[in-house]
Amino acid sequence: MSTEDKIKYTEDTVDLEGKQEYTITVYAENRIGLLNRIAIIFSKRKINIESLNSSASEIEGIHRFNIVIHEGYEVVRKLARQIEKQIEVLKVYFNTNEEIIWQELALYKVSTDEIAEKVTVERLLRQYGASAVVIRKDYTVFAVTGHREETDALVKALEPYELIEFVRSARVAIIKDSAGFHEKLKEFEAFEPGEELVENEFLEKGQKIFTM
Amino acid sequence: METAQDTIQQNEAKAETSKTLFKGTGSQVLLNGLIEEGVTTIFGYPGGAIMPIYDALYDYADKLEHILVRHEQGGIHAAQGFARASGEVGVVFATSGPGATNLVTGLADAQIDSTPLVCITGQVFAHLLGTDAFQETDVINITTPVTKWNYQVTDAKEIQEVLAKAFYIAKSGRPGPVLIDITKNAQLQLEEFPEYVKCNHIRSYRPKPKVRVEYIEQAAELINSAKKPFILFGQGVILGKAEEEFKAFINKSGIPAAWTIMGEGAIPTSHPLNVGMLGMHGNYGPNVLTNEADVIIAIGMRFDDRVTGRLDKYAKQAKVVHLDIDPAEIDKNVKAEVGVWGDCKETLPLLTNLVNENKHEDWLAKFRQYNQEEIDQVITPELYPTGDEMTMGEVLRNINEICGGDAVIVTDVGQHQMVACRYAKFNNTRSNITSGGLGTMGFGLPAAIGAKYGAPDKTVIAIIGDGGFQMTPQELGTIMQFGAAVKILILNNRFLGMVRQWQQLFHDKRYSFVNITSPDFVALAKSYYIEASKVDERANLRTALETMINHEGSYLLEVMVGRENNVFPMVPQGMSVSEIRLK
Numbered sequence: 001m002s003t004e005d006k007i008k009y010t011e012d013t014v015d016l017e018g019k020q021e022y023t024i025t026v027y028a029e030n031r032i033g034l035l036n037r038i039a040i041i042f043s044k045r046k047i048n049i050e051s052l053n054s055s056a057s058e059i060e061g062i063h064r065f066n067i068v069i070h071e072g073y074e075v076v077r078k079l080a081r082q083i084e085k086q087i088e089v090l091k092v093y094f095n096t097n098e099e100i101i102w103q104e105l106a107l108y109k110v111s112t113d114e115i116a117e118k119v120t121v122e123r124l125l126r127q128y129g130a131s132a133v134v135i136r137k138d139y140t141v142f143a144v145t146g147h148r149e150e151t152d153a154l155v156k157a158l159e160p161y162e163l164i165e166f167v168r169s170a171r172v173a174i175i176k177d178s179a180g181f182h183e184k185l186k187e188f189e190a191f192e193p194g195e196e197l198v199e200n201e202f203l204e205k206g207q208k209i210f211t212m
Numbered sequence: 213m214e215t216a217q218d219t220i221q222q223n224e225a226k227a228e229t230s231k232t233l234f235k236g237t238g239s240q241v242l243l244n245g246l247i248e249e250g251v252t253t254i255f256g257y258p259g260g261a262i263m264p265i266y267d268a269l270y271d272y273a274d275k276l277e278h279i280l281v282r283h284e285q286g287g288i289h290a291a292q293g294f295a296r297a298s299g300e301v302g303v304v305f306a307t308s309g310p311g312a313t314n315l316v317t318g319l320a321d322a323q324i325d326s327t328p329l330v331c332i333t334g335q336v337f338a339h340l341l342g343t344d345a346f347q348e349t350d351v352i353n354i355t356t357p358v359t360k361w362n363y364q365v366t367d368a369k370e371i372q373e374v375l376a377k378a379f380y381i382a383k384s385g386r387p388g389p390v391l392i393d394i395t396k397n398a399q400l401q402l403e404e405f406p407e408y409v410k411c412n413h414i415r416s417y418r419p420k421p422k423v424r425v426e427y428i429e430q431a432a433e434l435i436n437s438a439k440k441p442f443i444l445f446g447q448g449v450i451l452g453k454a455e456e457e458f459k460a461f462i463n464k465s466g467i468p469a470a471w472t473i474m475g476e477g478a479i480p481t482s483h484p485l486n487v488g489m490l491g492m493h494g495n496y497g498p499n500v501l502t503n504e505a506d507v508i509i510a511i512g513m514r515f516d517d518r519v520t521g522r523l524d525k526y527a528k529q530a531k532v533v534h535l536d537i538d539p540a541e542i543d544k545n546v547k548a549e550v551g552v553w554g555d556c557k558e559t560l561p562l563l564t565n566l567v568n569e570n571k572h573e574d575w576l577a578k579f580r581q582y583n584q585e586e587i588d589q590v591i592t593p594e595l596y597p598t599g600d601e602m603t604m605g606e607v608l609r610n611i612n613e614i615c616g617g618d619a620v621i622v623t624d625v626g627q628h629q630m631v632a633c634r635y636a637k638f639n640n641t642r643s644n645i646t647s648g649g650l651g652t653m654g655f656g657l658p659a660a661i662g663a664k665y666g667a668p669d670k671t672v673i674a675i676i677g678d679g680g681f682q683m684t685p686q687e688l689g690t691i692m693q694f695g696a697a698v699k700i701l702i703l704n705n706r707f708l709g710m711v712r713q714w715q716q717l718f719h720d721k722r723y724s725f726v727n728i729t730s731p732d733f734v735a736l737a738k739s740y741y742i743e744a745s746k747v748d749e750r751a752n753l754r755t756a757l758e759t760m761i762n763h764e765g766s767y768l769l770e771v772m773v774g775r776e777n778n779v780f781p782m783v784p785q786g787m788s789v790s791e792i793r794l795k
Contacts, residue, residue: 040356078544
């Protein structure tokens with residue numbers, strides 16, 4: 001991103017209170033009750049979770065949460081530290097939208113008659129990058145993967161044509177600057193904490209990835 | 213259905229033991245684990261869902277002392293008192309449902325004051341979970357925000373590993389309460405168990421980081437360049453068992469040091485560099501000079517709002533060095549120039565090596581100057597009152613004179629707590645036990661019972677208000693039955709004094725429901741066969757206190773103090789520490 005783009009981007013995404021979307025990535029043990037432990041860190045501070053995804057990670061047995069919130073940097077940093085403090089959490093990262101690749105999946109159920117009569121399926125498929133998942137006599141289900149604006153746009157487009165059902169998944173995100181968790185895990189499994197584990201912003205202010 | 217089968221299982225279990233494999237029930241292996249962890253004392257209360265554990269406990273009476281409390285809240289506060297006085301992990305047993313929910317206040321207290329506890333709660337049979345069974349409650353979810361870690365065991369095979377983890381988590385890093393909920397079937401389950409192995413590593417948990425010298429160097433540089441450095445220390449020094457390291461640091465650097473109420477006693481009251489108490493009812497100099505210091509060194513303290521007052525007017529001129537074992541505390545409330553993340557037992561000696569020897573005479577003189585003003589205006593009138601009414605301060609002065617600073621002082625919450633923290637003298641660490649972060653009224657009496665078990669050779673004095681005492685008076689029964697020689701001192705001003713003080717100062721003296729009446733405390737104590745007396749005249753105070761302290765067993769003394777005395781100095785809420793009022 002050029003400097004000019006970056007300034008424009010910042011203007012677009014950061015609101016007057018200095019808040020913007022952050023995606024928090026949590027690597028954790030797969031344990032019952034941990035989701036609640038993490039969720040209450042937000043609710044205790046009356047912070048709304050915009051999106052939450054829990055899934056497997058690149059390492060078997062280690063879980064990965066993606067949590068999206070709209071907050072200022074300081075608040076997010078403190079939240080990340082509170083999350084990382086939980087016994088079963090291995091590591092927490094938090095990133096702005098420009099630091100991640102992210103996607104959401106949306107499904108749309110529309111009356112097949114309507115679609116066939118009033119809009120051409122082909123147009124939808126092309127314009128919105130939609131794929132038809134199921135086509136039946138009574139309804140058709142489309143899927144779109146993309147950012148919020150993209151999936152929202154198709155809702156708008158389908159509204160006049162009896163959108164029977166709509167659902168959108170939580171955000172999943174990959175951190176651009178991350179080398180994955182394999183190396184980190186080895187350090188965690190070692191008894192003596194290594195240098196990498198105690199990295200923090202007092203020394204590494206210039207780091208591209210915010211870690212603790 | 214369980215009974216016949218269980219008895220058979222348990223009898224079998226009692227019969228069989230082998231060297232490496234232990235055949236027994238989940239309950240037995242739990243108790244064996246507690247012994248392996250060095251537990252000697254348990255505070256608890258039985259009930260339906262924890263009966264198999266209590267049944268097993270029947271055979272462990274020679275190894276595990278179980279103190280039957282009168283309410284589970286009393287049990288957990290006693291365990292807190294035990295942990296705080298001894299430095300060991302406090303252990304609590306409670307049954308499911310109401311037994312477990314009664315622990316919640318104590319868990320919250322232990323969580324905010326970083327007290328290491330392991331609580332074992334019984335739970336309904338695993339197959340009944342989620343059926344709203346008798347005395348079923350979702351203990352894990354209820355206690356999640358107030359525990360460092362919690363876990364529900366539904367299979368006896370998990371017990372050893374989970375118990376080992378619980379002790380490791382409770383006492384390592386920044387300590388805290390852990391709760392293990394064990395379903396009844398797991399308590400009864402007969403298994404062959406391997407040898408108990410203590411836990412010393414959990415891959416997702418870093419109790420303390422490797423100390424990085426760069427931070428120490430940066431901190432030392434800042435400290436060495438300071439003209440008016442000021443140390444604020446908290447319970448971290450005590451929890452880290454770093455009292456000697458801390459003393460060495462201040463002795464070399466010559467920096468004045470003030471304490472939070474949780475840190476009180478880490479160095480003796482008489483230490484020449486101990487300049488007093490921080491916060492809302494703290495000392496004059498430490499509060500005012502917080503806003504004049506050029507470098508503040510915060511050690512094992514968390515800048516609670518009762519310490520900082522109005523945050524945007526707090527120490528804005530100062531560069532802050534913050535030493536803490538919990539990275540989440542650094543920058544949480546006050547921005548640190550240098551954050552030294554680590555165990556202060558390790559970081560302080562490194563820092564001491566790098567700081568210059570210094571005296572800071574002029575700077576210390578400023579503290580003395582403010583102190584003199586406070587002595588004249590507040591302390592002398594409080595400790596040596598001339599009016600007819602007794603003050604809480606003069607009671608504390610007499611205790612200091614009698615005990616010489618060697619007693620363990622346990623307080624409840626309110627005016628008497630602030631007076632005790634301000635005026636009690638301490639020669640030893642782990643001698644000031646109070647509910648700091650949560651401010652739990654009712655903490656004092658049960659915590660003192662626990663403290664007596666944690667420090668059996670010390671005189672333990674519970675100083676409690678007339679309001680707080682009435683929150684957990686049932687624990688007199690525990691004293692009666694088990695004979696903990698706790699000295700109970702009720703400072704009775706016939707008001708909920710702290711709330712009354714605020715209503716007087718900030719609510720136009722509209723005394724809304726602070727006028728509390730009390731029973732005859734002396735008669736109450738005597739009904740529990742505890743010696744007791746009451747003093748309402750200064751002439752009898754000294755003798756009465758001596759009688760209480762010198763009495764063989766437990767003793768309750770009620771002292772009638774001035775009704776509308778206020779605790780000063782005071783930083784009114786929403787004001788800066790430098791706006792502290794002397795009257």
